[in-house]
Amino acid sequence: MDRLLKAARTSGSLNLSNRSLRDVPNEVYQSLDAVGKDENWWEAVELQKLILAHNNIESLKEDLRNLPQLTVLNVSHNKLSDLPAAIGELPMLKSLDVSFNSILKIPEEIGSATSLVKFDCSCNRLKELPSSIGRCVELSDLKASKNVIVGLPEDLVNCSKLTKLDVEGNKLTMLSENLIASWTMLTEFNASKNLLSSIPENIGNLSHLIRFDLHQNKISSIPPSIMGCSSLVEFYMGNNSLSSLPTEIGVLSRLGNLDLHSNQLKEYPVEACKLHLSVLDLSNNSLTGLPPEMGNMTTLRKLLLTGNPLRTLRSSLVSGPTPALLKYLRSRLSEGEDSEITTPTKEDVITRAARLSIASKELSLEGLSLSAVPSEVWESGEVIKVDLSRNAIQELPVELSSCISLQILILSRNKIKDWPGAILKSLPNLLCLKLDNNPLRQIPSDGFQAVSRVQVLDLSGTASSLPEHPAFSSMSHLQELYLRRMQLHEVPSDIFNLQQLRILDLSQNSLQSVSVEFQRLTSLSELGLSDNNISVLPPELGLLEPSLQALRLDGNPMRSIRRTILDRGTKAVLNYLKDKIPQ
Incomplete structure (x- = not known):
């Protein structure tokens, strides 16, 4: 404990989570009073971050x-x-997490913590939130789910x-x-699993709302003002009492x-067929x-x-693939209406992709013949996957940064x-980079130092890209490396330092020999050497037999191994080679 407190006086941060603590040590409350003789008191800093999560603490002292100076307190x-x-x-507290406790009441004094930005009191036994919380005017993220x-x-x-409000799993009967x-900045609102019977008529004020979850309530109608929620991407109204949908x-x-x-829907309005949905659950x-x-x-x-009494559709259509059902429905349109069906424009596809990226965290603009990426697609700064393949892009958009x-x-x-x-x-979290065929x-x-944490790298078909001595070893986390069609005459030696490499594809090159250094790649499970000029394999390659599951050699003028052995597959080839190693 002394060591941790000493470190905390230097960093301002103390993490005592998962230590089976029943009480908070007194020293924590007086961290600066315990400055040791070997410490410079003038260099000590007050505690700013205190993590006490996952313990057995029954109380916090006054x-x-x-x-x-505390800005973060986590006692979840x-x-x-x-x-x-x-x-x-x-007064400096910005983040307070007291979730997953048995708290019966939040003290009114919390209203004096006016710097509070994030407050999580979910999974307790609260019957109410204190009115004083209204004085926390900086509050942007409030979680009070799974209380009463x-x-x-x-x-x-x-x-x-x-911007985020989560009151799921309570006993709310109305929303004021x-x-x-006043909550015009809300982007996420979860009031599911309550006892709500209606949605406020002015719900359209929430024009920034992206995710709205009201499932498992007792709501009988959606007000027409829902049309004002123009940013809405996800809307969950399952397990309610809806009998109709507003055309708006x-x-x-x-x-x-x-x-x-x-719900109790008897029809799906024609007006709602204008929506560009990806998922529609009417079950x-x-x-x-x-x-x-x-x-x-x-x-x-x-x-x-x-689970619907659909009488005009065959059960095979209802339970079958969605495209088949949509095709059938289109066939039921009159000829005049059918002629109006148009393929979505490129602009429509781009807009839809941007919209979906907000929820899915994936942006796909594949195969749109783009020479540049429109700036408006970067609606979510939290995307984890971007696919810009099969376009005509020459420079990466700066928004990627x-x-x-x-x-x-x-x-x-x-x-x-x-x-x-x-x-x-x-891009500090980049794990997969595919630049092939550019x-x-x-x-x-x-x-390669710019992508030192990358695990998958594909440079296939970029024959002029590799420097004379590529520093692959700077990517020590690399697990998959694809270098097809690179006009390689020999394997870059630095590859043999990649101890985590599982897949290496060197097919369609001009390799004439296979180095004995391959035996160092003890994690290798797939090795592609197809379509080269290899005639001989070193016996030492057989030492990879425990891990190597796929060795692809087709398209080589192989002379050192009989065709009957090659036809028996990877294990047979590796065992044959291993037997050739001099004793």
Whole structure:
């Protein structure tokens, strides 16, 4: 403990999670009072971040006031039944997590923690939130799910900066129109699993709302004002008492996921067929038919209809693939209407891809013949996958630099000539990079340092890209490397330093020999050597037999191994080679 406290006095951060603590050590409350003789007291800093999660702590002392510089306090997953009034004497507190405890009441003093931005009190035994929380005007993220809260305090109208609100699994019977009027910045609102009977008439005020979850309530109608929620991407209304949908829902052009399962819908309005949905769940309703216009919803990937008394559709269509059902519905349109069906324009596809990326965290603009990426597609800075393959892009968009969560970047088959080192360096979480089939010029000698954490790299078909001595070893995490059609005459020696490499594809090159150094790649499970000029394999390659599952040799003038052995597959070849190793 002394060592941790000493480190905390230097860093300002103390993590005591998962230590089976029943109490918070007194030293934590007086961290600066315990400066040791071997420490410079003038260099000590006050505690700013305190993590006490996943312990058995039953109470926090009022001595908490001794930590006035605290900005983060996490006491989730403990056994707290209350919070000290001193919580209000932490003027710098920005993040407070008391979730997964047994707290019965939040003290009114919390209203004095006016710097609070994020508050999580979910999974407790709260019957109400204190009205004083309305004084926390900086609050943007409030989680109070899975309690027994019966109503939200009207003072929350002052929290106009709220962007995320989660009150799932409580006993709310209504949402105040006054609150809705003030929460115009909300982007995510989850009030599912409550006792709500209606949606406020002014719900359209939430024009920034992206995700709206009201499933498992007692709501009987959706107000026409829903059309004002113009940013809505996901709308969950399953397990309610809806008997109809407002025609105005059809104007929600960004909506991609609409869940209406387990309601009492008797029809799906024609106007709602204008939506560009990806997923539509209408299962377990009272639908007897579907409008033929639904066939025009060509963006639908999944349409769920089971549990409806559909009389005009064969059961095989209802339970079959969505495209087949949509095709059938289109065939039911009159000839005049059918002629109006058009293939989505490139602009429509781009807009839809941008909209879907908000929820899916994936942006796909594959095969659109783009020479540049429109700036408006970067609606989500949290995308984890971007696919720009099969276009005519020459330079990467600068907006990519802001996608710090990006893990997969696919740039195959474009017209990229220069190694995009600056942008790649700004993507700290990038794990997969595919630059194959681009007219890539030589990569700088230190170019691979920009992608040092990448696990999958494909440079196939970029014959001029590799420097004379490519520094593959700077990518120590590399697990898959694809170098097909690179006009290689020998394997770059640095590859043999990649101890985590599992897949190496060197097919369609001009290799004439296989180095004994391959035996160093002890994690290799696939090795592609097809379509080269290899006639002899070194016996040492057989040492990879425990891990190597696929050795592809077809298309080589192999002379050292009989065809009968080659035809028996990888294991036979490796065992044959291993037997040739001199004893």
